[in-house]
Amino acid sequence: MTKTGIDRRALMQLTGMGLAALTTVSMAPGRAVAQSGAAWDKTFPQSETIDHEKVSFTNRYGITLSGDLYLPSDRSGPLPALAIAGPFGAVKEQSAGLYAQTMAERGYASIAFDPSFVGESGGMPRQVASPDINTEDFSAAVDYLGLHPEVDRERIGIIGICGFAGMALNAVAADKRVKAVATTSMYDMTRVMARGYDDAMTPEQRTQALTDMSRQRWTDAEAGTPALAGGLPETLDGVDNPVIRMYFDYYKTPRGFHERSVNSTTGWTVTNPLSFMNMPILTYIDQISPRPMLLIAGENAHSLYFSEDAFAAAAEPKELMVIPGADHVDLYDQTDIIPFDRLAEFFASHLA
Structure with a gap:
């Protein structure tokens, strides 16, 4: 057990380590397609003051990504804009969409998107x-x-949630078009997969995890499809782990369940951690500067140390905002806890 009473083996499975670790549209690159008239399929109510449309665009590897674009109904462009994704294993109809719609209510063109290989995005x-x-x-x-006619491409920011918060920081370090970045409930997925929670994975455990996943590749190749690690339990009977119960309460109940969410359904592939374990994504976090960074985390979150350490490693200007009494998942969807006013102030100041 960790200092917070967390079973590392169970949590590694949820973050993509799996059993091996611790035992659509074809388009030319850069083109975007809007999909209008889709039924509301989110885990949160639709705002009456926002225009919404489903859109698609391609990444640099030619993978078609699916997004939900939220625009304030009462608008006059060009607008500041935000790209939003996360949590790790979630889809755009969950937390990212809530953030995008809420920030659109505050005057931003906001896109919540499914990352490659999950949800409605492409990739195999x-x-x-x-x-x-x-x-x-x-x-x-x-x-x-930046190509949208109602967006000011010189006023674009990013919000990353949970595991995609770490990816967001990595993106901003390299992509100098982004003027500001904020994260909530941040995970560094490369760190947790490479070292375990609280960096407690031993060298022997790491070697065994890599050995098991390496051999799993033969099994997957023979089967012609990758094995899935499995995700959250179907019930909480006999489960006393507080973090698993916390995740269950979001992903497996009407509060946050979505049929396309990895965490609500099958979990990741067993070999998913292989590309994470030798690639620390926050190596160049100091190169986000001089652009500003806002890290938001819950006081009671088991993941708080990721934000604290990222804050320590980053260069100014930076801010760490710890929400009293909040846990990791509270910042997914609890609108009375998520500091949307501070997010709006932060981006208003730095996307001016």
């Missing part, structure tokens, strides 16, 4: 993640926003 096989490709996905969303 399914239910895998990549620190490189998913970082690129953010920049592809910036491509899309």
Whole structure:
């Protein structure tokens, strides 16, 4: 057990380590297609003051990404814009969409998108993640926003949630078009997969995890499809782990369940962590400067240390905002806890 009473083995499975670790449209690049008239399929109510449309665009690897674009109904362009994704294993109809719609209510053109290989976005096989490709996905969303006729391409920011917060910081370090970045409940997925929670993975455990996943590749190749690690339990019977119960309460209940969410359904592939374990994505976090960074985390979140360490490693200007009494998942959807006013102030100041 960790200092917060968390079972590392169970949590590694949820973040993509799997059993091996610790035991659509074809388009030319840069083009975007709008899909109007789609039924509301989100886990949050639709705002009456926002215009919404489903859109598609391609990333640098030719993968078609699916997004939900939210625009204030009462608008006069060009607008500041935000690209939003996360949490890790979620889809745009969950937390990212809530953030995008709420920020659109505050005057931003906001796009929530599904990363490559999950949700309605393209890429094969399914239910895998990549620190490189998913970082690129953010920049592809910036491509899309910068070509939108109602967006001021010189006023684009990014919001990353949970595991995609780390990818967001990595994207902004390289993509100098982005003027400001904010994260909530940040995970550094490369760190947690490479070292375990609280960096507690031993060298022997790491070697065993890589050995098991390496051999799993033969099994997958023979089967012709990658094995899935499995996700959250179907019930909480006999489950006393507080973090698993916390995730269950979001992903497996009407509060946040979505049929396309990795975390609500099958979980990631067993071999998903392979590309994460040797590729630390926050190596160049100091190169986000002089553009500003806002890191938001819950006081009671098991993931708080990721934001604290990222803040320590980053250069000014930077801000760490710790929300009293909040846990990790509270910042997914609890609108009375998520500091949307501070987010609006932050981006208003730095996307001016």
